[in-house]
Amino acid sequence: MRLEFPKKFLWGAATSAHQVEGGNHNDWTEWEKTTGHEESGRACDHYNRFRDDFDIAKFLGHNAHRFSIEWSRIEPEEGRWDEKEIAHYQEVINALRERGIEPFVTLWHWTLPVWVAEQGGWENKKTIDDFARYVDKIVRSLKSVVYWITLNEPEIYTTNSYLRGKWPPQKKSFFKFLKVYNNLAEAHIKCSKLGFQQIGIAKNNSYFEGWLVPVLNYFWNNWFLNKIKNHQNFIGLNYYFHNRIKGFKLNQNENKETSDMGWEIYPEGIYYVLKNLKKYQKPVYITENGVADVQDIHREKFIKEHLRYAHKAIQEGVDVRGYFYWSLLDNFEWDKGFWPRFGLVEVDYKTMERKIRKSALEYAKIARENGLEI
Numbered sequence: 328m329r330l331e332f333p334k335k336f337l338w339g340a341a342t343s344a345h346q347v348e349g350g351n352h353n354d355w356t357e358w359e360k361t362t363g364h365e366e367s368g369r370a371c372d373h374y375n376r377f378r379d380d381f382d383i384a385k386f387l388g389h390n391a392h393r394f395s396i397e398w399s400r401i402e403p404e405e406g407r408w409d410e411k412e413i414a415h416y417q418e419v420i421n422a423l424r425e426r427g428i429e430p431f432v433t434l435w436h437w438t439l440p441v442w443v444a445e446q447g448g449w450e451n452k453k454t455i456d457d458f459a460r461y462v463d464k465i466v467r468s469l470k471s472v473v474y475w476i477t478l479n480e481p482e483i484y485t486t487n488s489y490l491r492g493k494w495p496p497q498k499k500s501f502f503k504f505l506k507v508y509n510n511l512a513e514a515h516i517k518c519s520k521l522g523f524q525q526i527g528i529a530k531n532n533s534y535f536e537g538w539l540v541p542v543l544n545y546f547w548n549n550w551f552l553n554k555i556k557n558h559q560n561f562i563g564l565n566y567y568f569h570n571r572i573k574g575f576k577l578n579q580n581e582n583k584e585t586s587d588m589g590w591e592i593y594p595e596g597i598y599y600v601l602k603n604l605k606k607y608q609k610p611v612y613i614t615e616n617g618v619a620d621v622q623d624i625h626r627e628k629f630i631k632e633h634l635r636y637a638h639k640a641i642q643e644g645v646d647v648r649g650y651f652y653w654s655l656l657d658n659f660e661w662d663k664g665f666w667p668r669f670g671l672v673e674v675d676y677k678t679m680e681r682k683i684r685k686s687a688l689e690y691a692k693i694a695r696e697n698g699l700e701i
Contacts, residue, residue, distance in 0.1 A: 330638045330699045337429060337649030338694035339391035340384065340671055341615050343436035343479070344400075346658040347373035353399035354444035355437070355661075358495040365664030371656050371674050374415075378422050380681070383672055384655060385426040387687055388694035392423055393614055393651045395433035395479070399440040402461055413468045420469060431563075431614070431651070432469070433476040433529065434462050434518075437484050437494075437661075448496060449507040455514045462518045473524045476563050476614065480531040481511040481551055493662060512554045519558035528555065529563035529614040532603070534596030537572030537579075548603060556607055563614035565653075566600050566633075569593035587619040588667055594632035601640035601647060610646045613637060617653030619660075619667040626671075626686035634699050652690060656681070 345351055349369030359366045373380055384392055400412040423430045435458065439448055443457060462477065484494070485508045492499035519526055532548040552562065569591055573579040580591040597616065604611055618629045630652060641647050657670035665676055671687035674680075693699050 328701050330635065330701060332638065332697050332699075333641065333648065334697075335648075336697055337391035337612065337651075338690075338697075339389040339393065339428070339431075339649070339651045340655035341393035341431075341651040341653050342373065342655050342658065343395045343433065344397035345370075345395075345436065345438045346654070346660070347371040347656055348397065349374055351397055351399060351438070352403070352441065353397070353438040354441060354448070354495050357441060357444075358497075364662060365659075367659045370659045371676075372679050373656065376679070377419055380656065380672075381422050381426050381428065383681060383683065384428060387671065387683070387691040389428055390694070391429040391431060391649055391651065392655070393431035393433065393476070394419065395436035396465060397438065398435065398443075398458075398461055399438060401465065402440055403442075404440075405442050405457070408464060413465070416465075417469055420471060424471070429474070430472055431474045431476060431612070432472050433479050434465060435477065436479040444496065449510050449514075450503055452510065455510055455517060458514050459517045459521070463521050466521055466523060474561075474612075475523045475526045476529050477515045477518050477526065478511055479529045480565055481508060481528070482547060483531050485511070508551070512551055515555050516558045519555075523560075525560045527559045527561040527563050527609075527612075529565050531565040531567070531615075532600045533566075533568040533570050534593070534599045535570050535572065539572045543570070543572075544603065548600070552604075552607060556609075559609065561610040561612060561648075562604055562607060563612050564600065564604065565615035566597045566613065567616070569596040584625065586625065587621055588663075590619075592618065592625060592629055594629070594636050596636075597633050598636035598640050601637060601645045602643065605640075605643075605645045610648045612649040612651070613647065614651050615653040616650070617669045619669050620686075621668040623684045623686050626684065627689045630686065630690050630693070631699060631701065634693065635701055638699065 349372045420430050485504050487494040489498050489504040535543045571579045582591045584592040620626045654669045656672050657668045657674040660667040673682040
């Protein structure tokens with residue numbers, strides 16, 4: 328059976344600056360040093376190797392690519408713009424365009440300039456204005472970009488940084504969690520008035536089962552989107568998780584198949600999550616969907632099964648226009664370090680050699696043919 332995807336469907340992969348570029352100096356690099364976590368260091372050296380990496384993306388049939396701009400490079404000190412770094416990101420965009428690849432640009436993928444962190448980060452209302460000023464500078468400087476993502480997964484960031492206290496600034500406060508979450512929504516709304524061609528966020532939504540579904544759907548999946556629904560042209564969906572609730576316990580999944588991270592592989596969930604987004608009447612781009620799989624034994628099936636269920640949602644009227652696998656490259660996985668391997672492309676962190684995985688070639692067939700054999 329062959330599943331055809333809509334014409335002009337975008338196929339690609341995603342990365343984030345801190346995870347692939349190397350040589351960053353931000354609140355996360357400071358945290359890595361002071362806590363003894365594995366340091367991101369030169370990561371994948373993508374900052375210098377982006378052209379070669381985009382050659383691989385082109386070879387793999389990708390016609391779109393999502394990446395993020397590192398705010399700490401652009402404004403290393405308050406009010407001081409580094410024009411060389413802005414020019415660097417213009418080169419990144421030019422390199423994509425030269426290869427026929429549409430850029431999707433994320434403006435904030437969790438890291439902050441040190442000076443922003445020192446003023447209280449997203450707890451401080453001033454950061455909303457600082458972020459909007461940075462965004463305005465970037466949008467005016469990089470005029471050729473059509474698709475902008477202001478924020479990546481605000482709910483994951485706030486949960487891990489302000490509720491669970493795992494990530495910088497490692498605070499555990501429900502009050503601060505709510506404050507930061509609201510400030511992020513306010514920041515997006517403020518930025519939405521800055522003259523973007525297309526603007527959205529990348530929202531991590533989960534598929535919940537059990538008696539708590541209405542509550543969890545509202546607070547986890549819908550609250551932020553409801554707040555910004557009149558201030559975005561599209562929705563970026565990041566889907567990784569199924570969450571079965573039994574009694575008062577979350578994550579009671581069957582875990583018949585899991586990733587190297589121990590995350591249950593549950594492709595059907597993406598269908599339900601996409602159907603839940605239909606009510607917003609916005610185009611949807613699947614901006615992240617991936618699996619940590621060092622042996623490359625799950626990835627091909629993972630991609631095909633998630634696309635099969637995404638296609639089902641499309642058939643039922645959800646306006647899905649693109650799919651970005653996470654990630655193009657193996658990369659630095661935040662507090663986990665370098666061991667999780669999400670990449671379509673394997674990276675040897677000693678030599679920086681790139682090696683295309685077999686599953687990447689299977690995904691390339693889907694991208695080139697704009698369709699899927701099941």
